[in-house]
Amino acid sequence: MLALPDFPWDRLVPYQDLARAHPGGIVDLSVGTPVDPVPPVAREALAAAADSPGYPLTYGTPRLREAAAGWLRRRHGVTIDPADVLPTIGSKELVAWLPTLLGVRPGERVVFPELAYPTYDVGARLAGAEPYATDGLLSLGPERVPLVWVNSPSNPTGRVLPAEHLRKVVAWARERGAIVASDECYIELGWEAHPVSVLHPDVCEGSHENLLAVHSLSKRSNFAGYRAGFVAGDPRLVRRLLEVRKHAGMMMPAPVQAATAAVLDDDAHADEQRERYARRRAVLRPALERAGWRIEHSTAGLYLWATNGTGCWDQVRALAELGILVAPGEFYGEAGREHVRIAITATDERVDAAVSRLQ
Ligand SMILES: Cc1ncc(COP(=O)(O)O)c(C=O)c1O
Numbered sequence: 001m002l003a004l005p006d007f008p009w010d011r012l013v014p015y016q017d018l019a020r021a022h023p024g025g026i027v028d029l030s031v032g033t034p035v036d037p038v039p040p041v042a043r044e045a046l047a048a049a050a051d052s053p054g055y056p057l058t059y060g061t062p063r064l065r066e067a068a069a070g071w072l073r074r075r076h077g078v079t080i081d082p083a084d085v086l087p088t089i090g091s092k093e094l095v096a097w098l099p100t101l102l103g104v105r106p107g108e109r110v111v112f113p114e115l116a117y118p119t120y121d122v123g124a125r126l127a128g129a130e131p132y133a134t135d136g137l138l139s140l141g142p143e144r145v146p147l148v149w150v151n152s153p154s155n156p157t158g159r160v161l162p163a164e165h166l167r168k169v170v171a172w173a174r175e176r177g178a179i180v181a182s183d184e185c186y187i188e189l190g191w192e193a194h195p196v197s198v199l200h201p202d203v204c205e206g207s208h209e210n211l212l213a214v215h216s217l218s219k220r221s222n223f224a225g226y227r228a229g230f231v232a233g234d235p236r237l238v239r240r241l242l243e244v245r246k247h248a249g250m251m252m253p254a255p256v257q258a259a260t261a262a263v264l265d266d267d268a269h270a271d272e273q274r275e276r277y278a279r280r281r282a283v284l285r286p287a288l289e290r291a292g293w294r295i296e297h298s299t300a301g302l303y304l305w306a307t308n309g310t311g312c313w314d315q316v317r318a319l320a321e322l323g324i325l326v327a328p329g330e331f332y333g334e335a336g337r338e339h340v341r342i343a344i345t346a347t348d349e350r351v352d353a354a355v356s357r358l359q
Contacts, residue, residue, distance in 0.1 A: 004125055005118065008331045015320040022323025027354040029343045030325045032155070032302045034222040036276055036347075039269035042221060045262035052254035058246045060087035060230075064257045067264035068215070068230050075267070076187065078199040080208070084235045086242055087252040087260065091185050091216040091229035095119040095149075098181055098212075099127035101244045102237070104146045111137070112149035115157055115333045117183070120149045133333055137172050144176050153186040153195050153300035156332045156341040160193035160300045163202040170203060174210060179237065185216035185229070186301040188270060189277060193299035199233060208233045219302060220270050221263040228252065228260040277302065280344040280351045287355040288342070296339070304342040305329075315340045322357040 012030060019026040059065070065082035072078040088094040094101075096119050099110050106128035112120035114135045124131035134140070137148070150169055152161035161169075166182070173180045182198035189195075196203060199213045212233040217223035231241065245251070252260070263269065285295055285304060293306045308315055312328035319326050319340070326343075329336025344351070 002125060002128075004122060008118075012316070012325070012327070015316050016325055018317070018320040019323045019325040022357075024323055024353055024357070027324045027346055027350045027357075029346055029354065030327045032219070032343045032345050034219065034224050035345055036222050036273060038222050038226070039263065039266070039273075041266045041269060042223065042226070042259040042263050046226075046255045046259040049255040049258035054254075056251050056254035056257060058086075058251040059242055060085070060252065061254075061257055061261070064230075064261040064264075067261040068232065071264040072197070072199070072213075072232065076197045076200065078197050078213075078232075079201075080199060080232055081235070084208070084238050085230055085232045086238050086245070087257060088214075088229040088231055089250060089252055090218060090224070090227040091183065091214050091231075092119055093227075093250070094214055094229065094231055095183065096123045096126060097250075098214075099123050099129055099147055101241050102147065102179065104129045109140070109143070109145045110147045110149070111140070111145055111178075113151060113154065113333075114335045115154070115329070116149070116151060117155045118331065120151075120183075137169065145178050147179050147181060148173050149181050149183060150198065151183040153189065153193075154297070155186065155301065156303055156327070156329065156336065156339075157296065157305040158298035158301040158303050159305075160190065160195050162193075163196045163200065166196065166198055166203040167205070170198065170205075170211065177210070179210050179212065179234075181212045181214060183214045185214065186219060187215070188220050189274065189302060190300040191278065191281065195300055208235070210234055210237070212237055217260055217263055220273065222273060223260075223263065226256050226259060228256055230260075276348070277344055280346070280348065283355050284342070284344060284351055287358040291358040302344055304344065305339055306342055307339045309338065312337050312340055322354075324354050324357065 065085040068085045069082040109132040110124035121131040216229040327341040329339030
């Protein structure tokens with residue numbers, strides 16, 4: 001049997017029970033799941049495509065691929081041929097299967113950040129490869145690696161990698177023939193920093209060779225329940241992924257393709273959602289600081305990376321006693337043992353409850 005990490009969320013259950021016992025009810029800031037409505041533009045497109053008896057295209061409809069390329073151009077200054085876009089069933093499945101789909105071999109090392117979304121590690125293991133968490137590529141010495149993940153804005157820290165930093169990663173990888181996969185699922189949620197795509201000319205210097213950008217509609221469009229994302233980049237890699245995904249039946253359902261195209265064409269709902277998160281962040285962050293918490297990074301994305309200087313489980317307990325549930329930093333890597341990750345994905349009413357309890 002494959003050795004996969006224990007599902008760590010089970011360890012949070014006692015703190016969830018503690019938070020639930022609060023007379024004002026639990027404020028669950030432990031996961032980044034959207035709580036606001038799916039925008040009408042999506043629901044209408046989904047309903048209009050409900051009569052979809054035939055198999056959908058693994059490659060996605062031309063309309064969907066054009067919408068994705070249009071969104072990248074309009075919002076992120078990325079020029080890409082719609083032919084070089086491929087829909088995914090949310091981005092988590094792609095993160096988990098990318099090393100396998102690319103043919104990473106047992107024994108090879110898949111590189112990802114020291115503090116990271118756990119699925120990069122899982123994806124390496126599913127391919128029989130070695131997960132390698134590092135923020136310093138130089139620690140690899142001359143070793144050749146097949147795949148390097150970057151994630152900006154970061155889950156869990158909300159850190160944004162400037163174009164200059166990303167450019168260095170790309171240059172390093174290109175010298176060694178490594179693929180850079182950039183998980184950009186929080187790219188539209190920059191607050192005090194401007195996230196930039198790996199496919200932006202300031203980073204890729206005009207060539208998408210060996211680069212893949214991974215996108216998700218889950219956060220931008222409250223689409224986590226629809227399972228919609230896409231990958232875009234190097235035509236050769238996209239073609240390879242398409243071929244394997246066709247054989248493996250990894251296709252986005254047709255009504256979801258229609259809804260995804262509709263939300264990618266529409267910025268109004270995304271701006272509205274951004275405003276909701278901005279407001280929650282603007283009240284929660286100072287409330288935590290006044291209560292003695294230090295917030296690090298967190299210039300973008302849906303999380304506040306916080307510490308009060310004690311161990312992460314003590315911090316989880318302290319907040320659970322106030323009825324506020326957060327995630328221990330340790331879930332994202334050893335380097336997180338003195339931090340907690342606090343999501344801003346709760347309703348205004350729940351966020352306001354947390355703010356008043358922190359006073
Ligand atoms: C960094 C990162 N990548 C990928 C995902 C997966 O998102 P989805 O599968 O909903 O597109 C998440 C979800 O929270 C995430 O934080």
